[in-house]
Amino acid sequence: MSNTFPPARDWRNRYLLMRHGHSQANQEGRIISAPPRGLMEFGLSPRGRDQLDALLADWRWASPQRILHSDFRRTTETAERVAMHFGRALVAEPRLRERHFGELEGQSDARYAGVWAQDASDPGRCRDGVEPVTEVAARMRAVIDELEREQRGETILLVSHGDPLQILLTALEGRALSRHREREPLAPASITMLPAAP
Secondary structure (H helix, E strand, C coil), rough: CCCCCCCCCCCEEEEEECCCEHHHHHHHCCCCCCCCCCCCCCEHHHHHHHHHHHHHCCCCCCCCCEEEECCCHHHHHHHHHHHHHCCCCCCCCCHHCCCCCCCHHCCEEEHHHHHHHHHHCCCCCCCCCCCCCCHHHHHHHHHHHHHHHCCCCCCEEEEECHHHHHHHHHHHHHCCCHHHHHCCCCCCCCCCCCCCCC
């Protein structure tokens, strides 16, 4: 698989990409990427809930008509707060899940740096059971491609995780996936808007 994707233009929909609020995993400095733990544990921290209250009180984007989210607890709790604010239904989308960090599960988030160094040398391969960047990009991009085929003229909120969203944005820009850490890290509870549909 190529480590670049052609840049996307002329969207049929408007996309808001949201990283979940500050989580218990962030608070503990731990890698939580495996579904058995991520689905049921490590939801939002009190700081994350405060972040979302502030974001929703000062919402600066179009109201989302559709909300898709990673089914991990931290992203589900984030999406639920947004959905309740706007009176929208939620759709759990497993392809928006956290990047799987394999044998690093439960370890210190200081271990991310070693993975990102591997990504820079070969985004198509990783050791220790870590999900390769190319696979993350493909599953994330597939969500948008499917929405582009099925919907038109909607504002769609996608709630996911920091690493997958940075990888997706790099892919959508048509840049080499090995460079995904050159982007400024996405802050918890932040929103990045893709260019509006024509």
